[in-house]
Amino acid sequence: MDGDILNIGAGLAIGLGAIGPGIGIGLLGSKAMEAIGRNPEAAGPIQTNMILAIAFAEAIAIYALVVAILIKFV
Amino acid sequence: MSKLFSYITKIILNPIALGILFIVSVLGGGLGSALGLGFISAPFAYISIPSETLYVFEGSKDNFLINFLNSAITNTLLMSLLTIVILLVVSIKATSKMKIIPSGIQNLIEFAIEAMYNTCKKIAGEEKGKIFFPLVMTIFLFVVISNWIGVLPGTGTIGRIESAEEYCHHQEKKDNLGHDVKFNIYKKNGNLSSTLFGFGSSQYKINSSDSSLFKHLDSKDKHSDYHGNEICSHDWLHHEFEDAKSLKAKELGVDNFDNNYQAGILVPFFRGSNSDINTTLALALCAMITIHWWGIKYLGLSGHFGKFINFKNGPINFFVGILELVGEFAKVISFTFRLFGNIFAGEVLLFAMAFLLPLIGIIPFIGLELFVGLIQGLIFSMLTLVFAAIATVSHNSDEH
Numbered sequence: 001m002d003g004d005i006l007n008i009g010a011g012l013a014i015g016l017g018a019i020g021p022g023i024g025i026g027l028l029g030s031k032a033m034e035a036i037g038r039n040p041e042a043a044g045p046i047q048t049n050m051i052l053a054i055a056f057a058e059a060i061a062i063y064a065l066v067v068a069i070l071i072k073f074v
Numbered sequence: 075m076s077k078l079f080s081y082i083t084k085i086i087l088n089p090i091a092l093g094i095l096f097i098v099s100v101l102g103g104g105l106g107s108a109l110g111l112g113f114i115s116a117p118f119a120y121i122s123i124p125s126e127t128l129y130v131f132e133g134s135k136d137n138f139l140i141n142f143l144n145s146a147i148t149n150t151l152l153m154s155l156l157t158i159v160i161l162l163v164v165s166i167k168a169t170s171k172m173k174i175i176p177s178g179i180q181n182l183i184e185f186a187i188e189a190m191y192n193t194c195k196k197i198a199g200e201e202k203g204k205i206f207f208p209l210v211m212t213i214f215l216f217v218v219i220s221n222w223i224g225v226l227p228g229t230g231t232i233g234r235i236e237s238a239e240e241y242c243h244h245q246e247k248k249d250n251l252g253h254d255v256k257f258n259i260y261k262k263n264g265n266l267s268s269t270l271f272g273f274g275s276s277q278y279k280i281n282s283s284d285s286s287l288f289k290h291l292d293s294k295d296k297h298s299d300y301h302g303n304e305i306c307s308h309d310w311l312h313h314e315f316e317d318a319k320s321l322k323a324k325e326l327g328v329d330n331f332d333n334n335y336q337a338g339i340l341v342p343f344f345r346g347s348n349s350d351i352n353t354t355l356a357l358a359l360c361a362m363i364t365i366h367w368w369g370i371k372y373l374g375l376s377g378h379f380g381k382f383i384n385f386k387n388g389p390i391n392f393f394v395g396i397l398e399l400v401g402e403f404a405k406v407i408s409f410t411f412r413l414f415g416n417i418f419a420g421e422v423l424l425f426a427m428a429f430l431l432p433l434i435g436i437i438p439f440i441g442l443e444l445f446v447g448l449i450q451g452l453i454f455s456m457l458t459l460v461f462a463a464i465a466t467v468s469h470n471s472d473e474h
Contacts, residue, residue, distance in 0.1 A: 048193070052460060055453045059408040065415050066407065073123070 010072040017064020024057040092434075099433040121422055125150040125350040126236075126341045149342055150350035153229070157220040157347060190214060190455070198463040202372075206462050209364055213357060214455035217348065221417060221447025224346020225440055230421060231428070233342035348417040348450075351410065358409035361458045362402070369465035377468055405461065409454065416450050 032050040036043045101111045125148035168183040176184050190211050195203035223229070347353045369378040380386075382402070384395035420443045427435040 062411040
């Protein structure tokens with residue numbers, strides 16, 4: 001019983017924690033596409049900066065992953 | 075006429091062959107085994123977050139060097155060493171016969187290095203880019219190559235069966251017992267093919283997916299009742315296993331499993347080195363310590379740490395400094411878990427697809443994992459570069 005609740009908690013932690021970064025990465029991607037469409041010559045720097053920004057958005061999902069792993073295994 | 079025939083074979087037979095392969099993979103895989111088919115399915119691989127131990131040094135307590143090496147060789151450590159060997163061989167080969175007009179492997183390496191070098195100079199400036207480049211390129215090459223060889227078929231699937239007793243012995247040595255382990259039943263002393271993950275279990279007389287014994291051995295809880303301090307006794311494990319075996323046999327309607335079967339887990343010889351959290355933590359620490367070293371070098375001791383502990387500009391800036399100090403530790407954590415999470419999740423995804431659709435389901439995901447491996451290497455190295463560029467700029471020069 002205890003283990004079941006822990007499993008549900010871990011699943012919820014990563015599942016809910018991935019919503020925000022998911023939306024954020026989607027917004028980043030759409031804005032970057034828009035920018036490339038307006039100025040195709042700047043595609044290189046836009047891509048680099050987009051990947052960096054996505055990495056920062058992803059970091060929040062990573063905190064959720066850490067919490068999920070802590071719930072599951074510690 | 076022969077041309078027409080070849081067209082017909084291309085248009086008709088290739089889809090038919092693919093379709094047959096698809097049907098075989100659906101019916102023979104994990105999906106089919108729910109319907110009582112599943113003739114090529116294997117039990118779902120045991121997913122372990124810590125890397126599996128391949129070899130434990132005996133008498134490790136006395137020898138400092140062996141103690142320092144954590145007294146065991148794990149499969150991810152082996153993969154890291156393999157990565158280093160590959161990088162060495164490639165770079166020696168690329169630079170042994172250098173030409174002014176590069177071709178072949180020299181061309182490839184020069185392209186990669188030049189692209190990264192230009193990026194470094196663009197982001198960090200002409201002078202600092204030269205200094206940051208070696209670390210950034212080393213991280214990029216190491217992460218990308220180790221990710222790519224971790225995706226190759228055979229990593230994580232070819233290994234030897236470690237029996238339950240042996241597993242507990244190893245974990246006991248590392249003081250690491252007390253987590254749940256699911257053991258599968260394997261045929262004892264089988265030939266080599268029975269140690270291969272996909273097809274091995276189909277050699278059993280009973281259906282392979284049923285023959286897997288998913289048995290929880292929560293050793294610490296159960297065991298402290300009987301033996302106090304001693305964590306795991308082999309007799310107890312054997313007894314548990316015998317019980318579980320007869321229970322499972324009764325469930326299947328078979329008389330009993332004979333002594334040819336053993337409980338164990340598959341210990342792969344190779345596993346992508348970034349799916350071990352120790353590797354990624356080591357990379358993150360190397361990157362962050364070097365970044366702070368550069369910060370001290372360019373801004374001086376007080377200039378660099380003055381960013382974090384800042385009494386001069388009022389209470390708001392003091393709290394901003396404290397936040398930045400916390401942020402430095404968060405950078406290590408996010409470096410570590412970003413790479414680990416991506417690579418480990420990819421590995422689990424490949425396991426799941428190999429379980430559900432054995433022959434063809436894994437192919438598109440291998441492509442995906444190659445892409446993810448490249449992107450993660452790029453992110454790790456780019457973030458190192460950007461953090462280094464930020465750390466070597468003083469706050470005062472920003473406010474102009």
